[in-house]
Amino acid sequence: MNMKSRSHPPVLVVMTQQEKHEFMPPDLEARLRALFPELVWADAPLRDDQWRELLSEQRPEIILCAWETPSLPPEAAEHLKYLCFLCGSIRSLVPRELIESGLKVTNWGSSVSNTVAECTLLLILAALRRVGNWSVAMRTKGEWKKGRHPDTLSLFGRRVGLHGLGAISCELVRLLEPFRVQISAYSPSVPDETYKTLNVRRAESLEDLFSTSDVLVELAPGKPDNYHIVGDDLINLLPENAVFVNVGRGMVVDEQALVRASRERGLHIALDVYEVEPLPVDSPLRSLDNITLLPHLGGPTPDRRRDCGKLALQNLENYVSDKPLINLIDLNTYDRAT
Structure with missing residues (x-):
């Protein structure tokens, strides 16, 4: 040849x-x-x-x-x-x-960051407005809101925590600007200049991040050191009425801890990634009320x-x-x- x-x-x-x-x-x-x-x-x-x-x-x-x-x-x-x-x-x-x-x-690479950030915003709003709860209840149980005081929440003025400050998080920060939120992030390897440019507070620790976030978005990389780094200790630090969103890597989060927090504390959860994919049919995540689930759709449409x-x-x-x-x-x- x-x-x-x-x-x-x-x-x-x-x-x-x-x-x-x-x-x-x-x-x-x-x-x-x-x-x-x-x-x-x-x-x-x-x-x-x-x-x-x-x-x-x-x-x-x-x-x-x-x-x-x-x-x-x-x-x-x-x-x-x-x-x-x-x-x-x-x-x-x-x-x-x-x-x-x-x-x-x-x-x-980063060519999909904008669409993943878009999906993240969707999941944040869905969790705050309890879309997962009401979608199931209205379709399968014939339910309707009771009275004028539902437990739904707005994103405006919330404290948003980002576990990870890579390309997706940077795009998400831009999408969150109209909501006038206060954003913190924990990503030790990211230089201070990036935090300053994005107007994001550097959290001193994961404990600091979780305890001060009304909305916690999980975007940490799926490296071995991060396996189940998010468990009961961190999840239980989330404030009352907080929501937890994972669009990063399923292996970072102990899903059983999420199940416990949902059942015991009423934590609202929105997930697009899981430790095992496809999500097993018998996963307890599927039986929760306070949850919005997507089948790993966060990438480019x-x-x-x-x-x-x-x-x-x-x-x-x-x-x-x-x-x-x-x-x-x-x-x-x-x-x-x-």
């Missing part, structure tokens, strides 16, 4: 027609084909044997792919230099040893997945121009992914 020029390296695109429609609509596909006129497009899903045969035949230097792509076999490292993943976690797609050997991998495609195109252009890649996944990031 003749060596390809740097501007036209062998490129393999693997995705389903639905993924193509959402991540790479016609205008973005046109840009992609202009950048790589000789690319090869393969329809997913693929059996493992088909996948290995395709890799052996095409020997791509670059792979652009989405959710339905099979895991990379170790021999892919012989020719593959860059995997541009349109989605989030790459743990099931890329073996760790390939990154150790120098494979460059990027994902959707199908109509905004084109944002991930645009980021991927930028990265592909950067790659062929020897410019830095955006959201490059190193071993530390890989190990923190779920």
Whole structure:
């Protein structure tokens, strides 16, 4: 096979027609084909044997792919230099040893922060207004509010605590501005300048954060040190009528502690992530009254997945121009992914 020029390296695109429609609509596909006129497009899903045969035949230097792509076999490292993943976690797609050997991998990274923040705001409002309670009660029990004094709450003027101050939290801070809330955050590795720029108070400890938050949003990274870091001790520090929202990582929270707080203290909870996904049918979370549940929908909605495609195109252009890649996944990031 003749060596390809740097501007036209062998490129393999693997995705389903639905993924193509959402991540790479016609205008973005046109840009992609202009950048790589000789690319090869393969329809997913693929059996493992088909996948290995395709890799052996095409020997791509670059792979652009989405959710339905099979895991990379170790021999892919012989020719593959860059995997541009349109989605989030790459743990099931890329073996760790390939990154150790120098494979460059990027994902959707911060391009989805705005839609996750949007979903977070939805869950905050739903918990404060008790949407989960009333949606079930009205549909299944024929209930209606009793009197003029329901226990619903407004977001305006509340104290909001963010456990984690990454890209999603930064977007959420901007969305919360019209509600004139007081925001605190606990994220020790984030510099003071970031807190100052966002007008966010740096909490001295997790205990400080939880005890001073009417709305606690869980956005801590899913690293081993954070396993069940949020348990009874912290949850019971939340003030009366507080709400707890988790859109980060399920493993950070002891779900049994949430169940106890809901049943014993009436804590209102809103969750989009869980320690085990899909959430088991017999999970006690499903039986709680004071809860709003979403099935991990916080990521980009199908109509905004084109944002991930645009980021991927930028990265592909950067790659062929020897410019830095955006959201490059190193071993530390890989190990923190779920």
